Amino acid sequence: MVAPRFKLPHVSHNDQGWGPASDESIQQFKDIPYAPYSKGDKLGRVADWYDPEGTQNMGRDHRGRHQRRQDPYQAYGAGTSTVFVHHQEEDEASFSLVDSRAQAMKKTAARSQQPGQGGRGGRGGAGRGGFQRLGTQRGSHRGGRGGHGAGGFRRRPGWRDYDRPQRIRFATINVGEEWKLLEDIEFHRLAKLSYSVEQPTDVALCGQVNVYAKSYDRVNLRSEQPLRRSEYIYYDVTASEDPIMERLARQDKARVFATDSVITMLMCTTRTVYPWDLVINRVGNKLYLDKRNGGPLDFVTVNENAYDQPIESNDKENINSPSMLAVEATRVNREFQMQAVDTQQRVNMPEGNPFHEADVKEPPASAAYRYRLFDLTTYRVVKEGVDSDDDVEIEAADTSCPMIIRTQLDAALSSGEDPHKLSYVSLHALNQFDVRAPGNGGALDWRKKLDSSRGAVVATETKNNSCKLARWALQGLISGADQVKFGYVVRQMPGDNKRHTVIGTQSYKPQDLAKQANVNLKNSWGIIKAVVDLCLKLPEGKYVMVRDPNKAHLQIYSVPLDTFEGDDDEDQTENPVDEK
Known part of the structure; x- marks a missing residue:
């Protein structure tokens, strides 16, 4: 038997360059053409069987239905001229296909200011559709071929958005040289947390609230109400400066x-896009989660979660930048909270307003402060019963961790059957700026569509302001509010951010609003539990938690005790919104 032998194939050797020598022919590759390669070509699909007609116009600037982006896919090597072109040798002019598709009627309409890829209404037309396709760039709308339009919803970004310019944001505070990074937490770790809390108990109730004016439930586009400037004082004092919390801390009512x-x-951390920061104070065995006066938590964001957020600008006269829109939205919220109540009917809580001093002439805004005790202690089962629940024994798996949260209620609502039975309301305002300005999030014009397309308006706001609406829903749940009421506020003129009009209102139960905003309550409390446990392990001192401006990360720094000490007064005077 002859053993098999392996014969090494011939390998061409070229000392002058790469590949086989030019004078040496390789028989098996003799008749195969070579397609030149250009680095300027965009590499896409090898073949597009979905769009056979679109390949006839490849490289042309056409706006048909088959165009998927402003930058269409290029054939391999299309950026370089090639001699390998197939020439038809046989005459096939007599061969044709019958087009059995129905021809759309041509319509005409005004051209949209924002070019899209198909306005509703036919070939070459332009129009305003009810929805945008869930995708492509701004201005891609449902409709006929070659049209332009404006609509409502876009698709979420995918692999086709590889060339979308990334916005560089700046942190809300500058990291000092003496700051020491202790923790760097990625958002995807927070999304997996889960924790359940029992019903809270009230430990204090302070302030005064006005009764909600039910006439605002009947406001619509035909009976709009101008938004008036408010002369009331609004208080938003941080936890470590709250006199009620100082008293409760001395009584050892809670640790957090x-x-x-x-x-x-914190609960909506994974929804946030804009940067923010918190101050963590560890004093003895107590933990205070504070905000900075004049910091990002004092303002209401606008279209934070939109596909194209408002663009930041160095131009101070640009009223549609994120910072100017936040100032405008904060002022609109406070003015609506006082305009939507009856200032002649006031309900006093057991304790007065803890922040309003007697020598201040201006009256305080309508607000009741409810201090609620939540138990964040982790328990474990040490003995499980067999026949009845009486045999179940549990014990604390860690140190007791009660937490007191100061919540706010904005108005009281009397019942028609029993005027003495009151329910509490949380008031907020959704404001729309210029619908033609960049960063509008593809929203419908409220002045035209609010009454007839309320559902589409709510869906668009839920998408563009997911973080803001989730926070409002959670505030209603934590405070125990019976209702959350929204006011729809628009500018009287698109270019004037000082004068506004209320064109409608809407009410939700906090549970329904949380469901509408897709809030996971267990995950929200899981984030709080994890952050509190992490902070309680820190030694006494001051720390800063920063939301990274360009990455989905939370960072905790150890900072000197005198950090921010001299900034409170400066931030207070520079705050464009009147605040005490």
Whole structure:
């Protein structure tokens, strides 16, 4: 038997360059053409069987239905002229296909200011459709071929958005040289957390609230109400400066103290896009989760979660930049909260307003402060019963961790059957700026569509302001509010951010609003539990938690005790919104 032998194939050797020598022919590749390669070509699909007709116009600037982007796919080597062109040798002019498709009727319409890829209404037309396709760039709308339009919803970004310019954002505070990074937490780790809390108990109730004016439930486009400037004083004091919390801390009622604004921001961390920061104070065995005066938590964002957020500008006269829109939205919220109540009917809480001093002439805004105790202690089962629940024994798996949150209620609502039975309302305002300005999020014009297309308006706001609406829903749940009421506010003139008009209102139960905003309550409390446990392990001192401006990360820094000490007064005077 002859053993098999392996014969090494011939390998061409070229000392003068790469590949086989030019004078040496390779028989098996003799008749195969070579397609030249250009680095300027965009590499896409090898073949597009979905769009056979579109390949006839490849490289041309056509706006047909088959165009998927402003930058169409290029054939391999299309950027370089090639001699390998197939020439038809046989005459096939007599061969044709019958087009059995129905021909759309041509319509005419005004051209949209924002070019899209197909306005509703036919070939070459332009129009305003009810929805945008879930995709492509701004201005891609449902409709006929070659049209332009404006609509409502876009698709979420995918692999086709590889060339979309990335916006560089700046942190809300500058990291000092003496700051030491302790923790760097990625958002995807927070999304997996889960924790359940029991019903809270009230430990204090302070302030005064006005009764909600039910006439605002009947406001619509035909009976709009101009928004008036408010002369009331609004208080948003951080936890470590709250006199009620100082009293409760001395009484050892809790270990953790925070406001609903800080807690809901932490709960919605994974939804945030804009940067923000918190101050963590460890004093003895107590933990205070604070905000900075004049910091990002004092303002209401606009279209933070939109596909194209408002563009930041160095031009101070640009009223549609994110910072100017936040100032405008904060002022609109406060003015609506006082305009939507009856200033002649006021309900006093057991304790007065803890922040309003007697020598201040201006009256305080309508607000009741409810201090609620939540138990964040982790328990474990040490003995499980067999026949009845009485045999179940549990014990604390860690140190007791009660937390007091100061929540806010904006108005009281009397019942028609029993005027003495009151329910509490949380008031907020959704404001729309110029619908033609960049960053409008593809929203419908409220002045035209609010009454007839309320559902589409709500869906668009839920998409563009996911973080803001989730925070409002969580604030309603934490405070125990019976209703959350929204006011729809628009500018009287698109270029004037000082004068506004209320054109409608809408009411939700906090549970329904949380469901509408797709809020996972267990995950929200899981984030709070994880952050509190992490902060309680820190030694005494001051720390800063920063939301990274360009990455989905939370960072905790150890900072000197005198950090921010001299900035409070400066931030207070520079705050464009009147605040005490």
